[in-house]
Amino acid sequence: MILIDGKKAAVELREELKIEVSGLKSKYNKVPGLTVILIGGLAPSQIYVRNKEKSANEVGLKSDVIRYPDSVEEKTVLDKIYELNKDDSVSGILVQLPLPKHIDKQKVIEAILPSKDVDGFHPMNVGNLSSGYESSVPCTPLGCYLLIKKIEPNLSGKKAVIVGRSNLNGKPMTQLLLKENCTVTITHSKTKDLKGECLKGDIIVAAVGMPELVKGDWVKKDAIVIDVGINKTDKGIVGDVAFDEVSKVAKALTPVPGGVGPMTIACLLKNTIECFKRSQK
Numbered sequence: 383m384i385l386i387d388g389k390k391a392a393v394e395l396r397e398e399l400k401i402e403v404s405g406l407k408s409k410y411n412k413v414p415g416l417t418v419i420l421i422g423g424l425a426p427s428q429i430y431v432r433n434k435e436k437s438a439n440e441v442g443l444k445s446d447v448i449r450y451p452d453s454v455e456e457k458t459v460l461d462k463i464y465e466l467n468k469d470d471s472v473s474g475i476l477v478q479l480p481l482p483k484h485i486d487k488q489k490v491i492e493a494i495l496p497s498k499d500v501d502g503f504h505p506m507n508v509g510n511l512s513s514g515y516e517s518s519v520p521c522t523p524l525g526c527y528l529l530i531k532k533i534e535p536n537l538s539g540k541k542a543v544i545v546g547r548s549n550l551n552g553k554p555m556t557q558l559l560l561k562e563n564c565t566v567t568i569t570h571s572k573t574k575d576l577k578g579e580c581l582k583g584d585i586i587v588a589a590v591g592m593p594e595l596v597k598g599d600w601v602k603k604d605a606i607v608i609d610v611g612i613n614k615t616d617k618g619i620v621g622d623v624a625f626d627e628v629s630k631v632a633k634a635l636t637p638v639p640g641g642v643g644p645m646t647i648a649c650l651l652k653n654t655i656e657c658f659k660r661s662q663k
Contacts, residue, residue, distance in 0.1 A: 384634035386529050386608075392644035395528070396441050399651050403442040406658065414473040414658035415444035416500065416651070417466055419459065421485070422452035427478050430647075434476075437647050443654060444471065456485045463493040473658035474500035476650070497661060500653040502554065511557045516660070518653050523555040525645030526587055526608045533606050533634045534585075537562040543583030544568045545576070545622065546590035551610055555587050576600075588622035598627030607632045610642050 407413050416438050420431050431447055438445035448462060459477070466472045475498045477490050491499075496506040502518040510517035519527075530537070542564040546552040556566050569579050571590065580586055580600040588596050589610035601607060611622030621638030629635055636642055 383629050383632055384533060385629075386533065386634050386636045386641060388525070388529065388636060388641040388644045391529060391532060392648040395645070395648040395652065396437065399648070399655060400441040402655060406655070407442070410662060412471070413442055413444050414654050415446070415471050416474045416476065416654045417446045417448065417472050419448045419450070419462065419475070419477045421450045421454055421459065421478070422482055424480070427480075431478055434647055434650060437651060438654070441651055443651060446472075452482050454482075454485075456489070459485060459490060460493050463490070467493075467495045467498060470661075472498065473661060474498055474650075474654035476500050498657055500650055500657060502653065503549070508549070508554075511554055514561065518657065519558065519649075520550060520554045521646045521649040521653060522589075522610060522642060523551050523558055524649040524652070525642050526551075526555060526610065527558045528649070529608060529636060529642065529645060530585060530606055537564050537585070540564045540584040541582055542566045542585040542587070543580050545580065545586065545588040545596065546570060546610075548589065551587075551589040555589070559585070586623075590622050592622055593620050594622070594624040596623040596628060598624060598631055601628050601631050603631050604633040605631070607635045608642065609636050609638050612638060612643070 403413055418431055418434060435445050435447055466475050475494045481487050491503045494504060496504045499507055499518050502520040507517040511519060542559045544552050544555050547568050547570045552568060556568055559566050567579055569576055573579060577600045580596060581602050583605055585606045587608045591611055593613040593615050607623055607628055609621035609623040613620050619639055
C-alpha cells in the first residue's frame with residue numbers, strides 16, 4: 383500500500399510556488415498578497431492562521447492578518463472587506479471560519495470579490511466550477527484532487543464515491559472529478575447501503591465527520607482512499623476511515639493527520655497566486 387504523504391506533497395507544491403512567485407516578481411515588480419481576517423480567539427483558528435501566515439511568507443507572498451475580537455460588529459468586518467476589495471496590493475482575501483453567531487457567514491462570503499475569493503466559497507465561484515469555467519476551487523478538495531492525481535494521473539472512466547455532500551468538500555470534489563471524466567456517486571448520512579456504494583469506488587473521498595466510518599470491508603481491492611475527516615476521540619485524532627483495516631486493502635491511503643491537511647494550506651497559496659495572475663491579465 384502507498385501511504386499518501388500530504389506533508390511531502392505540500393513541501394513539493396510550495397517549492398514550485400516559490401519559483402513561480404519569484405518569476406512573477408521579476409515580471410510585474412510585485413508579489414501576490416494574501417490578507418486573512420481572524421475574528422475571536424478560537425485556538426484551532428489561531429493555529430491555522432499562524433500556519434497560513436508562515437507558509438505564505440515561505441513562498442514569498444505578501445501576507446497580512448487582521449484580527450478582531452469576538453464582539454466586533456458585522457458592519458466593521460464588511461467595511462474592511464470592501465476596503466480590501468479595492469486594494470490592488472491584495473490578491474486574495476480569506477475570512478477564517480467559523481464566525482461568531484452574530485455575524486452572517488453568507489453575507490461575509492458574498493462581500494468578498496469573486497476575483498479575490500481564495501477560499502472558492504463565493505456563489506459565483508461555486509457556479510463557475512460546476513459549469514466548468516475558470517474559478518477559485520475550495521482548498522481542501524483541490525488538495526485531495528492533487529493527491530489523487532499523484533497516484534493516478536489518468537482518472538478517465540474511474541468510479542469515484544464521495545462520502546459527504548458539504549459545500550466545503552463533497553460538492554466541489556464532485557465537480558473536479560467529473561471534469562476528469564470520472565463517474566461520480568455522492569453519498570451521505572441518508573444513503574441506503576452506504577457500504578455497497580463504497581465498494582464500487584475506484585476512488586473514495588471520505589469527508590463526513592464520523593470517526594472511522596469507512597471500514598476495511600467497505601473498500602474494494604486497490605482503491606485510492608482519501609480521508610478528509612478530523613475527529614477527536616479517546617484514541618486521539620482519527621479520520622473518517624478505519625486506517626488499519628483499510629490500509630490492508632487499499633492501493634493508496636492518506637493518513638490523519640499528515641494527509642489532506644498540509645495540502646489545504648499549500649492550495650490556499652496556489653489560489654492566491656492564481657488570483658494575482660488573473661488580475662494582471
